[in-house]
Amino acid sequence: MTTIHIAASREYDVVIEPGLLTRLGTMAAELGLGRRAAVISDDAVFALYGAAAEKALTDAGFQVDHFLFPHGEQQKNLSTYGQVLNFLCDRRFTRSDFLVALGGGVVGDLAGFAAATYQRGVPYIQVPTTLLSMVDSSVGGKTAVDLEHGKNQAGCFYQPSLVLCDPSLLNTLPEREYRAGCAEIIKYAMLYSEDFLRELEETPVLEQFERVISVCVGMKRDVVRGDEFDKGQRALLNLGHTVGHAVESCSGFTLLHGEGVAIGMAIITRAAVEKGLCTPETLPRLLAALERYGLPTETDYPLTDILAAAEADKKRTDDVTKFIVPERVGHCRVEPVPADEVAGWLKAGGLR
Missing domain, CATH: 1.20.1090.10 (Dehydroquinate synthase-like - alpha domain)
Known part of the structure; x- marks a missing residue:
């Protein structure tokens, strides 16, 4: 296992090892996060890894909900972002709860921006599932959605609490x-x-x-x-x-x-x-x-x-x-x- 510590406004670790998805719940518990988690993912990724992510969380004692949206860059917009926020409101998530971004760069950007702005900020964990998101977009705290006038035009810097890079998830990568x-x-x-x-x-x-x-x-x-x-x-x-x-x-x-x-x-x-x-x-x-x-x-x-x-x-x-x-x-x-x-x-x- 490789652990890389990121010294930023919120300090956190990037952990890299095959099989880490099964440890998502125990590692979230070690952070002392609240007892409720919302998994934010797209339909393609959730079909592959959603059940495993939710099991890891529930086995560690977390209550878990999930929000899914269609995959693709076209979905990284204000409409989907608003749907995530309303989902969190409908289920009465609070600032003591946390989000899990399960997916590639689109999911990570969107879920991170929702975490940054819902009730002025809730913790979130990045679980990148693409090679690009593992090597780049899941680390560093850039979150955003696209506007009609360009890519990543609405967003902010908001660091995650943990990044779990599980290379075994790349076995299904197209x-x-x-x-x-x-x-x-x-x-x-x-x-x-x-x-x-x-x-x-x-x-x-x-x-x-x-x-x-x-x-x-x-x-x-x-x-x-x-x-x-x-x-x-x-x-x-x-x-x-x-x-x-x-x-x-x-x-x-x-x-x-x-x-x-x-x-x-x-x-x-x-x-x-x-x-x-x-x-x-x-x-x-x-x-x-x-x-x-x-x-x-x-x-x-x-x-x-x-x-x-x-x-x-x-x-x-x-x-x-x-x-x-x-x-x-x-x-x-x-x-x-x-x-x-x-x-x-x-x-x-x-x-x-």
């Missing part, structure tokens, strides 16, 4: 979701470690789940410790995300988040090489890694559509877009780009 998670893993290697990228090149992620999850969570721990509220170096974690979110939006969210991030990393690295900011050998190394894991590196959406979608991005301030630019593998920087230069960057990245 291949496409696995590949999407690999995009975020490659992102961490591009940001912080050429040695880690070499590991990913030599040994497939699926042969070293616990190791890879631990490395990525450890990297994120260090970032959150220094910049919990995303005022400085935490922005680096957005490598590939500005363009990636725009591509996701253009696809009507039929493209997975990790697929968008892969495309975004490829585009911004092409642009950085074109502008002389990145070593030329970095681009083929990145493209080879993405292609090794079956990830896209280009998009057919036109430049005008990507620009329009990117205008709603949270990383824009004072008519400046902050691109995260690789200089070489393991080293990236924040590059403020004025609004009138963004189109030029995207053209340099291959968009037309």
